[in-house]
Amino acid sequence: MEILKYIGIGLVLLGSIFLLLGAVGIYRMPDVYNRLQAGTKATTLGAMSLILGVGFMEPEWLVKTLILVIFIGIANPLSSHVLARSAYKNNQMPIIKNGIDAYKKINDSEKSEEN
Amino acid sequence: MKNIIVIALLLVVGFYLVDSFNYIKFGDNRLGAPSDEKTVGAYYLNNTVEKTGVANVITAIIVNYRGFDTLGEVTVLFLATTGLGSILYRRRKEGEHEERVTKESSYLLQTGSKILFPFVILLGIYVFIHGHLTPGGGFQGGAIVATGFLLMLIAYKNFKLGHNQLTWVESLAGITFVSIGMWGLITGGTFLENSFIPKGTLNSLFSGGIIPIIYIAVGFKVAAELTGVLDILLSIKPSKIKK
Numbered sequence: 001m002e003i004l005k006y007i008g009i010g011l012v013l014l015g016s017i018f019l020l021l022g023a024v025g026i027y028r029m030p031d032v033y034n035r036l037q038a039g040t041k042a043t044t045l046g047a048m049s050l051i052l053g054v055g056f057m058e059p060e061w062l063v064k065t066l067i068l069v070i071f072i073g074i075a076n077p078l079s080s081h082v083l084a085r086s087a088y089k090n091n092q093m094p095i096i097k098n099g100i101d102a103y104k105k106i107n108d109s110e111k112s113e114e115n
Numbered sequence: 116m117k118n119i120i121v122i123a124l125l126l127v128v129g130f131y132l133v134d135s136f137n138y139i140k141f142g143d144n145r146l147g148a149p150s151d152e153k154t155v156g157a158y159y160l161n162n163t164v165e166k167t168g169v170a171n172v173i174t175a176i177i178v179n180y181r182g183f184d185t186l187g188e189v190t191v192l193f194l195a196t197t198g199l200g201s202i203l204y205r206r207r208k209e210g211e212h213e214e215r216v217t218k219e220s221s222y223l224l225q226t227g228s229k230i231l232f233p234f235v236i237l238l239g240i241y242v243f244i245h246g247h248l249t250p251g252g253g254f255q256g257g258a259i260v261a262t263g264f265l266l267m268l269i270a271y272k273n274f275k276l277g278h279n280q281l282t283w284v285e286s287l288a289g290i291t292f293v294s295i296g297m298w299g300l301i302t303g304g305t306f307l308e309n310s311f312i313p314k315g316t317l318n319s320l321f322s323g324g325i326i327p328i329i330y331i332a333v334g335f336k337v338a339a340e341l342t343g344v345l346d347i348l349l350s351i352k353p354s355k356i357k358k
Contacts, residue, residue, distance in 0.1 A: 078227040
């Protein structure tokens with residue numbers, strides 16, 4: 001049981017570090033997409049490991065925390081995908097240094113389908 | 116003649132105002148600490164569990180002690196929905212409500228919301244069924260259920276809501292609420308009296324007499340109303356908004 005507790009503390013620590021990095025990333029990154037990446041990727045892993053760590057510290061709650069982790073694993077990437085897609089569709093252009101915009105072709109074909 | 120009636124009415128209102136202010140002394144703390152037996156809060160905290168058989172005191176106050184107020188809140192929501200529907204009804208007549216404002220969403224969102232939708236509905240129903248045991252209740256659970264429908268409305272452009280079914284659910288829930296209240300009058304008590312259903316054991320799902328039934332009815336009503344509002348608001352023709 002002691003080992004489980006230490007694993008839990010380690011997971012909570014990892015999660016808080018990732019959440020902190022995500023917060024710094026939102027402040028530091030230059031455009032919408034980079035900020036989304038910092039804000040959602042970091043919080044997905046951060047929140048998941050934090051909640052799982054709490055579950056390891058209190059083994060009675062482990063099943064509930066696993067359900068929460070699965071929910072975050074489905075919902076958080078999905079919402080970040082939707083945010084990024086709608087930002088692109090509303091002409092929020094990303095900062096591109098090498099000139100490659102892979103989504104442009106797909107977006108144009110979708111637009112021509114709509115009209 | 117009119118002035119005399121106005122003066123008489125003012126006198127009656129003034130008399131009861133002065134009377135009740137006389138009854139409560141100036142600066143008297145009637146909402147104070149539960150340790151002080153005289154206060155209202157102490158009365159509720161000390162007597163609610165025993166009298167209503169509900170573990171959640173807030174729910175007991177909202178649904179039982181202030182049940183009339185909750186009925187009024189539900190009515191306000193109903194009036195808001197009806198008003199919105201009647202304002203936007205004329206446009207629907209001209210065939211402009213066929214299309215939804217939202218654009219076609221990605222396959223990821225469609226699949227994801229198909230997976231998440233039953234769980235969101237389940238959570239909402241859980242919240243309003245357990246309104247007398249845990250935090251939350253009819254209004255919160257209904258709002259969560261409406262959120263699930265909002266997810267489906269955004270993800271699927273062709274997701275159709277049966278307006279007849281929504282109206283039926285809403286009306287039946289409202290009728291349940293009022294008729295349970297009237298049953299209290301029929302059995303010889305007051306409106307919304309909690310006495311004709313056995314109270315059950317404290318802290319179990321079947322406890323509290325009429326309180327969970329009313330909260331479930333409120334949950335269905337709020338869910339149907341908010342879903343109807345979302346559907347009405349999301350189906351205005353896009354060209355109207357752009358211009």
